[in-house]
Amino acid sequence: MMQLQQFSSTDNLNADFAARLVDILQQAIEQRGAAYLVVSGGKTPQALFNTLSNTDLAWDKVTVLLADDRWLDANQPDSNERLVKATLLQNKASNARFISLYADTASAFTGAAEVLPRISALPTFDAVILGMGEDGHTASLFPCSAQIEEGLSDGAPAVLAVEPQTAPYQRMSLSLPRLLDSRHIFLHLVGSNKLTVLNKAMAEHDVLAMPIRAFLHHPVAQVTVMYSDN
Known part of the structure; x- marks a missing residue:
């Protein structure tokens, strides 16, 4: 199920979104003593991350991890881990705990066994922030990959290695069931081209x-789309 929330500007979107996330994380800390936030990489969330990083919260009780990452050392420019550490885990949020999806192995497929226990042991997430590509992929659940059926299956492991055919690098991605195991799921979109892709995804x-359809059309999960034209 999908709920679309449109904003007049990305500034308004990010201010509202940050406030919602802080409320969710604060409530989790008050009720359960800890909060778990899953984020996505790319350009779209960077301003949101900067806003969050300057927000008052018991960040030492917050665990942050990525929905997916490229199989790269965190020092590499294309690493989502590098981006999150440089934008979100700064300022007031510098005390948050971060769980990496990377292991020091040559291949994501050989490293998956090391990463899996880190993620499968985690409780229900409090908030998941997804992105969406022009091809309808989310996290690293690519329609062009040989691993897509496994990643979307009910019995999928918490994380799996993925090798997309239309994008560089092997990836490590949380699976559909692991991402759905969250109290709140958001899809963060900016730009009219993304609204076109969203409408196409909703039409069939x-x-x-x-793959984003597995979230948008899910019979139980509620996905809130946070959208701005620019």
Whole structure:
């Protein structure tokens, strides 16, 4: 199920979004003593991350991890881990705990066994922030990958190695069931081209063609789309 929330500007979107996330994380800390936040990489969330990093919160009780990452050392420019550490885990948020999806192995496929226990042991997430590509992929659940059916299956492991055919690098991605195991799920979109892709995803139900549909059309999960034209 999908709920679309449109904003007049990215500034307004980020201010509202940051406030919602802080409320969710604060409530989790008050009720359970800890909070778990899953974020995505790319350009879209960077301003949101900067806003969050300057927000008052018991960040030492917050665990942050990525929905997916490229199989790269965190010092590499294309690493999502590098981006999150440089934008979100700064200022007041510098005390948050971060769980990496990377291991020092040559291949994501050989490293998956090391990463899996880190993620499978985690409780239900409090908030998941997804992105969406032009092809309808989310996290690293790519329609072009040989691993897409496994990643979307009910019995998928918490994380799996993925090798997309239309994007560089092997990836480590949380699976559909692991991402769905969250109290709140958001899809963060900016730009009219992303609204076009969203409308296409909503119009049909083939999840292998556009994996984001597995979230948008899920019979139980509520996905809140946070959208601005610019």
